[in-house]
Amino acid sequence: MAYQFTLGKQNYLFDDLKSVLAKASPLRSGDALAGLAAASNTERIAAQYVLSELPLKVFLNEAVVPYELDEVTRLIIDTHDFKAFDNISHFTVGDLRDWLLEYTTSGQNILEVSKALTPEMVAAVCKLMRNQDLIAVASKIQVITRFRNTVGLKGHVSVRLQPNHPTDDMKGILASTIDGLLYGCGDAVIGINPATDSPNVTVNLLKMLDDVRLKYEIPTQSCVLCHVTTALQIMDKAPVDLVFQSITGSQKANSSFGIDLQVLKEAHDATLALARGTVGNQCMYFETGQGSALSANAHHGVDQQTMEARAYAVARHFDPFLVNSVVGFIGPEYLFDGKQITRAGLEDHFCAKVMGLPMGMDVCYTNHADADQDDMDNLLTLLGVAGCNFFMGVPGTDDIMLNYQSTSFHDALYLRKVLGKKPAPEFEAWLLKMGIVDELGNKRIVGDTNKLLLNL
Amino acid sequence: MSKDISIANKWQQLKNHTKARVALGNVGTGLPLSEVLALKHAHAMAKDAIVTKLDVEGLSQKCKAQAIPYQIFNSRASDRLEYLKRPDLGRQLLFNTNLKKTEKVDIVFVITDGLSAKAVNTNAFKVLSHLLPKINESYTYAIALVQQGRVAIGDAVAELYRADFVAVCIGERPGLSSPESMGIYTTYHPKIGFTDERRNCISNIHSNGLSGKQGAQLLQYLIEKSFALKISGVSLKLEVGEILKS
Structure with a gap:
């Protein structure tokens, strides 16, 4: 019409x-x-x-x-x-x-x-x-999710610790993981983007993360962000907490990601059956981003913000623990500059929250976009005020595997401080117990006797 | 002092295991200033690399000196701004009246700026000068210098040369640790409209990555395999470690 x-x-x-x-x-x-x-x-x-x-x-x-x-x-x-x-x-x-x-x-x-x-x-x-x-x-809407801790409560903000490494080197990933924990990050998930989609590498990384979690009794969950079919394949031989998949807003675009609703359902059912959560069992993790349908030439003449909202319809069907848009990753041909990235980040968070999703955000940019760290500071603060559930924590903002800049462990310290927000309650108790933060939530000075640095 | 920039030894040791920016310390919730400036410096180099220009003059001289037939082209993207906003235009050749008639060759090497002209200005001939003496006997070839090009423009150039194989040397998206990294994309029997699954890729050719010699080794492997098997892309596996060992 x-x-x-x-x-x-x-x-x-x-x-x-x-x-x-x-x-x-x-x-x-x-x-x-x-x-x-x-x-x-x-x-x-x-x-x-x-x-x-x-x-x-x-x-x-x-x-x-x-x-x-x-x-x-x-x-x-x-x-x-x-x-x-x-x-x-x-x-x-x-x-x-x-x-x-x-x-x-x-x-x-x-x-x-x-x-x-x-x-x-x-x-x-x-x-x-x-x-x-x-x-x-x-900011009115509270979407709370639970696995081994509780994410999304008002007055709290969580962080996905993202310890990526260009060759999936175990020690390299462990080093970044320990570093992030020392800044109070990792309550949303400790989530690795693997450099390859090798099932063996995925199994080894999952075992390593699970060992760290058990050794230090960390109330959090882990994820290797491999393809959903890889996760299904290794589920019987690796400790799988959350299952991840990139999703988008049309069948054709999802198919270019190698998925459909049926395979997501299979993955959801299989992961639920593992029942590894303690305070809850929401076990899916989805990433999205404006422009992904157009980039797969599968947007059907629909604008990128509407296509993005359609991806949230896919996400909410599987009761996810975490969802985030990777807003500035796609590049300047989709979101040209800091202004467009900022607008898109706020739109994505709003739409997802109104649709009932536990929305977080990868506040990020690539070097060929007209954006810089100041733009990220702005968007991070705006989304913090808007009540965004979680952000990324990357060492010094520089993801050495994906070659883009996201938010850092320091950014998490900043946001929690200026907005008076706390980590997930179970995780906050752990940070206090480990002496990583003090009663005011301030990061303590890291000494040589810090438990996380022993037996490396 | 609330500063935590005198970092505990054990914490510093994390740096031995990764190039990620770990154990930076903090000033309150902020980064130590030295780290802020180091990060801004890396970002500035990456931004500067994006607006560098293809050294058409210098690259032409090198072609002439080695008596390699070459020609200069432009994509349909008229400047950097349009290049960044319209990837479709960067994949198409601008046809103008200056174009010379192109002789058929077996291989065309496309040298194009991509997202870092500096990367190809620096690295393209480091690879080619190792490679060309090794393939002189077996193949005819030409070089195309293309301004404001994306990977797929190689297919358009190859059609012009009726080439059986194209290798596109292109500046990769600058990362903070590698502002001048070159990639090479190869296709057998290239045609306009091909997508990435038809291409093989050698990535990370720069001063801290693969050397020109290593790049040449890998490229020679791809040329020989593609001509022998008449394929390129996902069905032709490039085991980088294995090839460089041999």
């Missing part, structure tokens, strides 16, 4: 819903690359006006990717909570924006309708919101 809007003396026409969504999106290089972006600033605002007046019901009648073609669309429609939708079915997208912001709407109220909201509805409302709105709404 076509849409039109008159703004000033100019009449703007939009072919269909996905065109309205794309043209209403704040400017980013990926939508321009795909030829989907608004042709002018005023056309963008016209599209936002159209969007603001669209009834939410429209999104149930007009799929942006055809139902017959795409299993992600089928998942979205088939699992839509019609009952909860009754309460908001009279809303326009503009009404939804206002309702989300109302004092009287609590985070719990939002979570109660979260399965009545399709990703396209959430993407749409996101496009009408300023950065401030994205932070204000997300």
